[in-house]
Amino acid sequence: MRPGSLHQHAATGLDVVIVTFDTREVTLECLARLDRGRAIVVDNGSTDGTAEAVAVRFPQAEVVRLERGVGFAEACNRGAARGTAALVLFLNSDVLARPGALDRLVESLEARPDAVAAGGRLVDPGTDATQPAYAPQLYPGLGTLVARVTGLELLRPGGPDPAMLAERGTVACDQPAGACILVRREALHAVGGFDERFWFWYEDVDLARRLRARGVLLHVGGAVFEHLGGGTFAAWGRERGLRSRLLGIAHYAEVHLPRGARLVLGLALAASGAARAATFAVLGRHGLAAAWWEGARRGAALAVSSLRRR
Structure with a gap:
């Protein structure tokens, strides 16, 4: 997308919330790949000039500058609160939309009145292979969490739903990729947004579980996004x-x-x-x-x- 050309589709309002911390170049690339929606960039106390660069290159994007760093969950809530669109996409700054990905994500959610959220399929740059760590996940139970805190994760990794690794269609799942999740604003408000007691990690799993009480969550295999990795972490x-x-x-x-x-x-x-x-x-x-x-x-x-x- 050309700088300054971010726009809102008349048919369906879409806010794209991007939280960034010292990821200037990938954030600019993330914005350049958007082909619809109103971008809201939450600069979480960056020191690398991210906010200034976004303001210059994408003047139509709203930049929310946080002087001190807050948790990722709180930053997402701050960004969502600045918008009014019926749909809110939470997009990690190191995730790049391929052409048409946003349209497919929105259309898939709109086609399912019983659905409250939808996540895209994250792939390695330049490939079509789903990243296993970002495939739809089963909710983590006791065994998986014990393995993660004791170092036995290699023996019991938990993680992606095996049936979803090769999925290219649109199907219901427990937890879509939190790095790229589209949520109905009404449902987001109903569950109170992200739980700000989380800093960064598991806030997306928690949100997915609470949203599930309101409706179905979807994995949209046809909405493909490249995940560069690293980013804020x-x-x-x-x-x-x-x-x-x-x-x-x-x-x-x-x-x-x-x-x-x-x-x-x-x-x-x-x-x-x-x-x-x-x-x-x-x-x-x-x-x-x-x-x-x-x-x-x-x-x-x-x-x-x-x-x-x-």
């Missing part, structure tokens, strides 16, 4: 990303798992976190040690809280 660094992931798992469990499962997961996170914190401390990797130690404390708190009756 790379800008944050490994330690900050690890901390966010562990705390996201704990909060997700607190909200969605039964008491017994919360107890088991909390103990697993406490034990694994403490052991890894000690190991990284000995190795002089103090940032990772601190992240795991915080995860251990959060796991212990989760286990204790599970013993109390709600």
Whole structure:
């Protein structure tokens, strides 16, 4: 798309919310690939000139400048609140729409009155192969989460619904790709938007579960987006990303798992976190040690809280 040519289709209003943090070049490319909708770019405290570059190259895009960094969930809510369109697309800054992808995503959602959200198919740049980590996911249960916090993920990876890896049609699923998810604004408001207690990680899984109570969620295999990877997570660094992931798992469990499962997961996170914190401390990797130690404390708190009756 030519700079400054972002537009709104008359038939269906679409707001595209893009949260960015120090990802100037990929954000500009993301905007350049949009062929419909009103772009709302939430600059989450960037220091690389992202907001200024967007304002110059895409003057019709609204730029929401946050002076201090907030969680991804809160940033998404801030962006959505600036729009009024019936449909809201939450698009990661490192996801590039292929021609016609937005049309297919919108048309698929509109064709299903019982559906409240739809996600596109994410592929590696220049290929048509679905990225397994971003294929439609089953909701993570106790086994999957324990594997993730203990390092046994290679033995029990959980993740994508195997039936969806080769899916090219439009089908119902538990959780579409959170990096590219289109939501009816009415449904988004009904569930209260993203839960801002999540920082970055599992906020999309939580939203999908709450939206599922309002209607069907779709995977639209014909709406293809290239996912460059890295993006905000790379800008944050490994330690900050690890901390966010562990705390996201704990909060997700607190909200969605039964008491017994919360107890088991909390103990697993406490034990694994403490052991890894000690190991990284000995190795002089103090940032990772601190992240795991915080995860251990959060796991212990989760286990204790599970013993109390709600």
